[in-house]
Amino acid sequence: MTPVELSRTVLHAVRRAVDAGELSVAVPTRAVVAPPGPGGCGDYATSIALQLARPAGQPPLKVAEVLRPHLLGADGITDVVLTGPGFLNISLDRAASGVGLVGEILRRGERYGYADGPDGRVVQLHCPHDLRAVVVADAAARLLRSQGALVRVTAEGVEPAWTSVLGVAVDAVGRAPAELPVNVRPVPAPESADPMSLGRDAGRWALLHPAAHDRPRADDQHLVQRESNPLFRVRYAHARARAATRNAADLGFTADPDPVTVTGSDAGTPTVTAPLADAAPQLLAALADHPRVLAAAADHRAPDRLARHLVTVADAALPFLPTVLPRGGEKPSAAHRARLALAEAVGAVLAGGLDLLGIDAPDHL
Numbered sequence: 001m002t003p004v005e006l007s008r009t010v011l012h013a014v015r016r017a018v019d020a021g022e023l024s025v026a027v028p029t030r031a032v033v034a035p036p037g038p039g040g041c042g043d044y045a046t047s048i049a050l051q052l053a054r055p056a057g058q059p060p061l062k063v064a065e066v067l068r069p070h071l072l073g074a075d076g077i078t079d080v081v082l083t084g085p086g087f088l089n090i091s092l093d094r095a096a097s098g099v100g101l102v103g104e105i106l107r108r109g110e111r112y113g114y115a116d117g118p119d120g121r122v123v124q125l126h127c128p129h130d131l132r133a134v135v136v137a138d139a140a141a142r143l144l145r146s147q148g149a150l151v152r153v154t155a156e157g158v159e160p161a162w163t164s165v166l167g168v169a170v171d172a173v174g175r176a177p178a179e180l181p182v183n184v185r186p187v188p189a190p191e192s193a194d195p196m197s198l199g200r201d202a203g204r205w206a207l208l209h210p211a212a213h214d215r216p217r218a219d220d221q222h223l224v225q226r227e228s229n230p231l232f233r234v235r236y237a238h239a240r241a242r243a244a245t246r247n248a249a250d251l252g253f254t255a256d257p258d259p260v261t262v263t264g265s266d267a268g269t270p271t272v273t274a275p276l277a278d279a280a281p282q283l284l285a286a287l288a289d290h291p292r293v294l295a296a297a298a299d300h301r302a303p304d305r306l307a308r309h310l311v312t313v314a315d316a317a318l319p320f321l322p323t324v325l326p327r328g329g330e331k332p333s334a335a336h337r338a339r340l341a342l343a344e345a346v347g348a349v350l351a352g353g354l355d356l357l358g359i360d361a362p363d364h365l
Helices: 003-019 048-056 060-072 094-111 131-146 160-166 195-208 230-251 281-288 290-299 303-317 334-356
Strands: 044-046 077-083 087-092 122-127 150-155 260-263 270-273
Touching: 003 044, 003 048, 003 060, 003 087, 003 094, 003 290, 048 060, 048 087, 060 077, 060 087, 094 281, 094 334, 122 131, 131 150, 131 160, 131 195, 131 290, 131 303, 131 334, 160 195, 195 230, 195 303, 230 303, 230 334, 281 290, 281 303, 281 334, 290 303, 290 334, 303 334
Parallel strands: 122 150
Antiparallel strands: 044 087, 077 087, 260 270
16 A cells, blocks of 8 residues: 555545544545654554544544544554554555555656646746756746646746756746745855756756755765765666666566465465565655655755655665575576566656656666
8 A cells, every 4th residue: 555545545534434423524635644753653644633623523532533443444454553642553564565555656657656637736936046046946846746736937037057057947037026025045055166067967966955944065076976975876776776677687577566376385275475575664665755755845845855855765775776686596586576676666766756856867877
């Protein structure tokens, strides 16, 4: 079960409670699920009970107690624990959730985490005549569009080189009327810094990776190909994931995230194995969190959130990727096919995330 599917499951639980007369509320259009916070447990937590408490006229904990049995009856959920004032902490069937997550990523490809269509929002981004502000606005617009918003970007000034070198795009240039204030204003790069000298990819990363309130560092460290460079780690993980697919094809096998049924050697009884059940849990958690990160980065106009998330995915993927292919005289097995599917999911998420930042994801590095 993916986070999107779990969100729908939570909403279905609310609907069932309303239909049963246990709650008297309007069913919300969205239920946020995220990794549990301090004091939480399980795979995901939701604060839907706190959200519904006031309209339901009941304490949050009571609302959570009403929703718990409806969630426990859903496929793929193994346990629901209440913590704090009414948080629902949900544990998932790891085999089913891992397979479902990887399958969803492979189905959506680089658009995993995107909205299904327009959501009716119209967003105006306006930034000053500043290189970093224009780059941040450009990336924020890409994120907002991925989440279904219609976006217009304007700036008080744009230098031609910013477009030719860093690929920024705005819809109009000039001073805006008083009713359209500047709403994208990150801390500018130091006057001594020259992000454009780094080229498009490293230059954009240097301006987008730090949080808006942090002053960016634009030096040659963004160009070095070693582990100290976060951009290199992200692009290297992507290249390794793509290489795994090419090398697997040479060995004659392809990706398959599904569980495999194996016949036991003793009694001849079939045993179901799930290669993804315990494979790289931190990596699976990071991939599952991708849609939430995209939505949050768009809502807060904060592409740095996506940049840091891609580093998290890459750092979780790099120790895993060497396990994908058979070693020595080993023959490809169900486990290798499942790991290859997970590697391809990593490649899709990293490529899609870098594209939203306006950065290339090379297959060879």
